[in-house]
Amino acid sequence: MSKFSMKERLEIPRQEMPTQNPEARRANFAEVTLGYTPELMLREAQRCLQCREPACVKGCPVGVKIPEFIAALCDEDLPRAVAEMKARNVMPAICGRVCPQETQCEALCILAKRGEPVAIGRLERYVGDYELEERVCPSSVRATPTGRRVAIVGSGPAGLTCAAALAGKGHDVTVFEALQSLGGVLGYGIPEFRLPKQVVQDEIDCLVQGLEIEVRLNTLIGRTFTVEELLEEEGYEAIFISSGAGLPNMVRIPGINLNGVMSANEFLTRVNLKKGYRFPEYDTPVKVGKKVAVIGAGNVAMDAARCALRLGTMRAQSNGGVPPEVHIVYRRSMDEVPARYEEFEHAREEGVHFNFLVNPVRIYGNERRAVSGMRVQRMELGEPDSSGRRRPLPIPGAEYDMDVDMVIMALGTRPNPLVFQDAARLERTKWGTVVADEETGKTTACPIWAGGDVVTGAATVISAMGAGQRAAASIDAYLGTGEW
Amino acid sequence: MYEIVYKETLSESNKLMVVIAPEVARKAKPGQFVIVRIDEQGERIPLTIADYDRDAGTVTLVFQEVGKSTMHMGTLTVGEGFRDLVGPLGHPTEIDELGTVVCIGGGVAIAAIYPIARGFKAAGNQVLSIIGARNRELLVWTERMEAISDELTVVTDDGSYGRRALVTEPLRELLEARAGEIAEVHAVGPAPMMKACVQTAQPFDIPVIVSLNTVMVDGTGMCGGCRVEIGGETRFVCVDGPSFDGHLVDWDMLMARQAFYREEEQYAVAHWQKECRLLAAKGEV
Numbered sequence: 173m174s175k176f177s178m179k180e181r182l183e184i185p186r187q188e189m190p191t192q193n194p195e196a197r198r199a200n201f202a203e204v205t206l207g208y209t210p211e212l213m214l215r216e217a218q219r220c221l222q223c224r225e226p227a228c229v230k231g232c233p234v235g236v237k238i239p240e241f242i243a244a245l246c247d248e249d250l251p252r253a254v255a256e257m258k259a260r261n262v263m264p265a266i267c268g269r270v271c272p273q274e275t276q277c278e279a280l281c282i283l284a285k286r287g288e289p290v291a292i293g294r295l296e297r298y299v300g301d302y303e304l305e306e307r308v309c310p311s312s313v314r315a316t317p318t319g320r321r322v323a324i325v326g327s328g329p330a331g332l333t334c335a336a337a338l339a340g341k342g343h344d345v346t347v348f349e350a351l352q353s354l355g356g357v358l359g360y361g362i363p364e365f366r367l368p369k370q371v372v373q374d375e376i377d378c379l380v381q382g383l384e385i386e387v388r389l390n391t392l393i394g395r396t397f398t399v400e401e402l403l404e405e406e407g408y409e410a411i412f413i414s415s416g417a418g419l420p421n422m423v424r425i426p427g428i429n430l431n432g433v434m435s436a437n438e439f440l441t442r443v444n445l446k447k448g449y450r451f452p453e454y455d456t457p458v459k460v461g462k463k464v465a466v467i468g469a470g471n472v473a474m475d476a477a478r479c480a481l482r483l484g485t486m487r488a489q490s491n492g493g494v495p496p497e498v499h500i501v502y503r504r505s506m507d508e509v510p511a512r513y514e515e516f517e518h519a520r521e522e523g524v525h526f527n528f529l530v531n532p533v534r535i536y537g538n539e540r541r542a543v544s545g546m547r548v549q550r551m552e553l554g555e556p557d558s559s560g561r562r563r564p565l566p567i568p569g570a571e572y573d574m575d576v577d578m579v580i581m582a583l584g585t586r587p588n589p590l591v592f593q594d595a596a597r598l599e600r601t602k603w604g605t606v607v608a609d610e611e612t613g614k615t616t617a618c619p620i621w622a623g624g625d626v627v628t629g630a631a632t633v634i635s636a637m638g639a640g641q642r643a644a645a646s647i648d649a650y651l652g653t654g655e656w
Numbered sequence: 657m658y659e660i661v662y663k664e665t666l667s668e669s670n671k672l673m674v675v676i677a678p679e680v681a682r683k684a685k686p687g688q689f690v691i692v693r694i695d696e697q698g699e700r701i702p703l704t705i706a707d708y709d710r711d712a713g714t715v716t717l718v719f720q721e722v723g724k725s726t727m728h729m730g731t732l733t734v735g736e737g738f739r740d741l742v743g744p745l746g747h748p749t750e751i752d753e754l755g756t757v758v759c760i761g762g763g764v765a766i767a768a769i770y771p772i773a774r775g776f777k778a779a780g781n782q783v784l785s786i787i788g789a790r791n792r793e794l795l796v797w798t799e800r801m802e803a804i805s806d807e808l809t810v811v812t813d814d815g816s817y818g819r820r821a822l823v824t825e826p827l828r829e830l831l832e833a834r835a836g837e838i839a840e841v842h843a844v845g846p847a848p849m850m851k852a853c854v855q856t857a858q859p860f861d862i863p864v865i866v867s868l869n870t871v872m873v874d875g876t877g878m879c880g881g882c883r884v885e886i887g888g889e890t891r892f893v894c895v896d897g898p899s900f901d902g903h904l905v906d907w908d909m910l911m912a913r914q915a916f917y918r919e920e921e922q923y924a925v926a927h928w929q930k931e932c933r934l935l936a937a938k939g940e941v
């Protein structure tokens with residue numbers, strides 16, 4: 173570390189990460205960002221000033237030991253970097269790719285004041301990828317088995333983090349997953365080009381196998397077992413509900429059930445989880461229009477738009493057709509776009525069109541009940557609403573038609589009520605989320621905890637992981653003392 | 657893997673499989689379904705639970721080979737199995753002691769009406785069953801239906817077995833003769849058949865409960881691919897159904913949505929058949 177003076181470190185510019193160029197990536201599902209080379213990694217790591225009171229760590233929902241792992245990188249001691257990382261974050265290859273570092277750790281980095289924070293996320297990804305290649309972390313770091321049984325409902329980021337933390341303490345953990353593979357939204361939601369499924373699978377396998385976590389796929393809590401049955405009949409002493417927010421919000425406008433209107437969840441699941449872009453090698457088909465409108469401007473909307481663009485471009489290339497036109501349709505303005513800036517930028521580079529201050533009011537269908545167009549209403553921004561953003565208001569009389577043949581709804585998701593079947597003692601909010609203490613994850617019903625999107629509504633991977641970690645601590649304490 | 661322990665060829669295109677799935681068998685009720693997936697490349701296929709044996713921990717699935725996935729399923733043998741099987745999904749059919757109930761099954765869905773009819777019988781109802789298919793070959797479980805029905809009428813479109821008629825004809829006769837007595841009609845089969853049953857019962861003001869079959873991806877409520885309109889409201893078949901009041905179903909929309917992937921389905925079948933031929937040719941060399 174001492175090789176460089178402060179001045180020298182300050183002179184190193186933030187290292188860009190190589191990416192596929194927009195022309196090429198528009199026609200493939202391969203990862204957009206390519207990761208640092210060892211040289212780039214080292215240059216970037218050397219930028220860290222090793223603050224004595226690091227602000228960055230406060231921005232991390234799981235408290236990754238950022239200066240420590242970066243110091244290890246500077247020493248080119250990768251195994252140490254992995255160990256420092258995994259002490260707090262069991263999924264660095266995933267988080268390094270999908271965390272909004274720009275609003276978390278990097279926003280608080282002392283260098284951010286000068287405009288160029290240390291690229292903590294890219295370094296984190298480097299450490300995660302190194303571990304997936306080299307597997308230097310000891311495969312099992314379990315404490316002595318306690319024989320206490322905990323059920324985790326849902327295998328997304330919150331559930332897996334909680335499972336890992338509890339298994340590390342020696343508890344007997346079972347993860348119940350309704351779908352065919354682990355990962356929740358990491359598997360069905362986030363596309364291959366942003367988060368390769370092999371990375372998800374390898375990182376999760378490593379965690380599950382290393383900690384001897386029992387996995388029960390194809391088990392839908394609420395149907396196969398209810399939460400109460402897990403407690404009463406299956407012998408679990410504590411339950412952590414981390415079933416996410418998987419239910420798509422569908423607006424009530426005429427034409428919403430036409431063929432060619434689908435939720436982003438359906439489109440993304442067909443593409444990502446079912447690998448529809450490889451039909452007929454994979455059995456699940458997925459259609460894409462010639463002119464696609466994606467309603468909404470969050471990360472999910474960007475993902476859906478970019479998937480549609482890729483799928484359509486690939487098909488056009490193979491059959492000599494015309495690549496699709498993909499439009500984001502958003503009722504507020506560019507300043508309110510909720511997606512990460514990087515995703516927005518990537519989408520724009522790739523050729524996604526943006527239509528701001530417009531809102532769909534009806535979808536037209538043809539005689540085959542398929543989408544043939546969409547009526548939209550122009551909006552303007554009024555006074556700020558409860559979210560602090562300026563409320564979009566319709567401009568009277570300003571309506572027009574968009575020529576589209578597919579509409580993807582990306583207007584957010586809410587928790588799936590199935591998990592609450594026969595679990596009336598769990599209090600819920602009017603948005604369908606479950607009421608849980610923010611610090612401990614305790615619900616209104618002992619011994620049931622909850623965390624992640626099922627509590628907060630759709631949020632980030634890392635905030636879900638933070639909730640999983642806090643709940644694990646609370647569950648561990650409860651198992652030790654028996655006190656709720 | 658969810659192992660197949662018994663397989664029966666009911667006809668050239670209709671197959672029956674008994675699969676080990678104790679957790680599903682333990683909970684299964686009439687009207688519910690499972691989703692299976694053959695292998696890593698497979699799509700998720702919803703299938704009605706035709707029967708279950710809680711002691712043996714098995715569920716019975718009956719399917720017709722109509723698309724690539726069901727054709728592929730048909731080639732699986734005892735000892736092989738499914739990579740994935742999840743359930744029981746959907747709400748069970750509401751079964752009460754109502755008096756007299758008419759149960760109608762069409763084609764391979766006779767196996768789907770069977771557990772419902774049996775449930776009504778066990779609940780103390782008089783069960784009047786009507787089953788039908790295009791021809792004799794496509795009828796399934798005639799004896800089983802006979803065993804649990806107080807009266808059974810069998811029809812075929814071509815008259816190759818039973819009466820030559822559509823299921824709606826005996827239904828109309830029953831309704832005309834015993835309207836006051838019949839509390840409910842339950843119908844499972846192709847959408848046009850269920851729609852026709854609903855229309856037949858309309859003048860008699862008798863509830864017709866139908867079990868809908870739609871495109872599905874997850875079966876847990878997260879995609880909305882299975883949505884239908886019931887009385888003008890959007891409903892998800894996988895979690896809100898699969899049973900609905902037939903009088904409220906928007907049938908034309910349902911049928912349009914069922915046909916959405918028809919082109920891809922046909923392409924997949926052609927692709928599969930070509931692959932099978934290639935494999936067979938290789939085998940001969």
Ligand code: FES
Nearest residue numbers: 875877879880894
């Ligand atoms: S099949 Fe996806 S919501 Fe019903």
